[in-house]
Amino acid sequence: MEKQMDRCNSCITLPDDAKEEFIVFVEGDELYASMLSAISKAQHSIQLETYIFAYDQIGKAFVSALAERARNGVQVRVLLDAVGSSRWSSQQLIKALRQSGVELHWFHTWSWQHPLRYNCRDHRKLLVVDSKVAFLGGFNIHKENSKNLYGDSRWRDTHIRFTGVKANEASQLFDLFWSGHLREVVSQPATGSQLLHNHTLACRHRLRCEYASVFEQAKRTVYITTPYFVPDSYTINEIIKTSNRGVDVKLLVPRKSDVRVALWASRSLYAPMLASGIEIYEFLPRILHAKTVVIDKTWTIIGTANLDYRSFFINYELSMVSANRHLSETLEEQFFHDISEAEMVPSGIWFRRDLRSRLAGVVASCLKRWL
Known part of the structure; x- marks a missing residue:
């Protein structure tokens, strides 16, 4: 089950076992x-x-x-x-x-x-x-x-x-x-949970590689929680391909945000995802700032990275990728608790949204590399 990503040699392997608490x-x-x-x-x-x-x-x-x-x-x-x-x-x-x-x-x-x-x-x-x-x-x-x-x-x-x-x-x-020793790396065993960072100059795109890899390897479910969903087209395509393979993909994002332009940019990406059968939920009660991905109730990514340009290509981030079953089950349970307080975006109504909403999305998407 342990697989090395083929995008770059410096990316870490996905763990196949994790006993940490x-x-x-x-x-x-x-x-x-x-x-x-x-x-x-x-x-x-x-x-x-x-x-x-x-x-x-x-x-x-x-x-x-x-x-x-x-x-x-x-x-x-x-x-x-x-x-x-x-x-x-x-x-x-x-x-x-x-x-x-x-x-x-x-x-x-x-x-x-x-x-x-x-x-x-x-x-x-x-x-x-x-x-x-x-x-x-x-x-x-x-x-x-x-x-x-x-x-x-x-x-x-x-x-x-x-x-x-x-x-x-x-x-x-x-x-x-x-x-400031950005060229050095910390040795981590191939099994167990692994810390996923992007501070080495050898691979500043490491986060995107890792997310793409887990999406590719998902077999049953992918549950994503992110406050800012403005990824690059490659990542979007990987998520859509995952759904097209029959994987149950659900995305939880905020209804209200501390960065409104990012919210508009995120909504500009809904259409192709809804068309591929991905379920999108908007969290209603308060600002959502959690960043987690749960795959097949087996793998989890949790940390500081959003699914956006800034986290993937600009900022320094740190996350944990883990095959700890208890952690995955806990975060999946939390995901379903959160979507019980969210509203599912209906595809039929979304495709008929007004011109003002469409224009806001177009303008915001032009700024997505700087949000």
């Missing part, structure tokens, strides 16, 4: 409590990397926990994206972290010498404690994910906790990215 989080308050608990127990090192770190009630709790460990001699390194976090961050956050001994780096701040790199962002969300416990997924650090603070409008997201060898490998990946 995962904990799945779909509520921010539970995730943040677990992360803060892990931080409070750190003895040697804390590595935190995130796209958004807001200096709100949630962010302040993390600052306090990180600062306390740093003052007690733990090496604490925090890597924040300069675009994702600068909007919410303040000098108070920077001061509180650095005065306590936390090493704080900003990823790709603006530079007149290298303006184009500003478009490339660090979209990864990773916490590793003592190289033994790790958290990975779609959750940023902000109150929008907290039911206690944001109520029923909180964002719907997914994160995982894992330990052992995979946590150590995640720590090594953080170290390589922190130090």
Whole structure:
């Protein structure tokens, strides 16, 4: 069952067995409590990397926990994206972290010498404690994910906790990215879950390769959850071909989004997918930000990557591809819970939508490479 992708030699193999233990989080308050608990127990090192770190009630709790460990001699390194976090961050956050001994780096701040790199962002969300416990997924650090603070409008997201060898490998990946060693790779066994990153210069298209491979190998079901569905034509064709082979393909996307143009661009892709029999659902209650794919109740991809140009070709991402049966079953169960709160897009009505909606989709699709 283990198959090597034929697109490029640097892509990883799909795992055929996975014995790791995962904990799945779909509520921010539970995730943040677990992360803060892990931080409070750190003895040697804390590595935190995130796209958004807001200096709100949630962010302040993390600052306090990180600062306390740093003052007690733990090496604490925090890597924040300069675009994702600068909007919410303040000098108070920077001061509180650095005065306590936390090493704080900003990823790709603006530079007149290298303006184009500003478009490339660090979209990864990773916490590793003592190289033994790790958290990975779609959750940023902000109150929008907290039911206690944001109520029923909180964002719907997914994160995982894992330990052992995979946590150590995640720590090594953080170290390589922190130090800028983009040509080096972390050795991973061919079996078991594997961390899927795209920070090596050898293969920046690795994510697209991996998604295409699992779509090709699917035999029964493919269930996709993504907040921004604006992939390239090759990926779209792979998904459609999968459906045409008789595989049950379902796609869950948000009805409302924090990036409205991306929503319009996504809807411009519905027609050929609906025509091929793919079921598309729009999540109704709140903003959907989870990024998961479940294949044949056997394989799972979960992490920070969206199915869009930015994740596939521009941003730095980190996901887990796993053949862990319990993880796959848990995420498939969550998928069906989510579509119970979603509305299926009817193909007949969609093909008769008004001219204004069609034009919005055309205009947005022209911008899909930059969304």
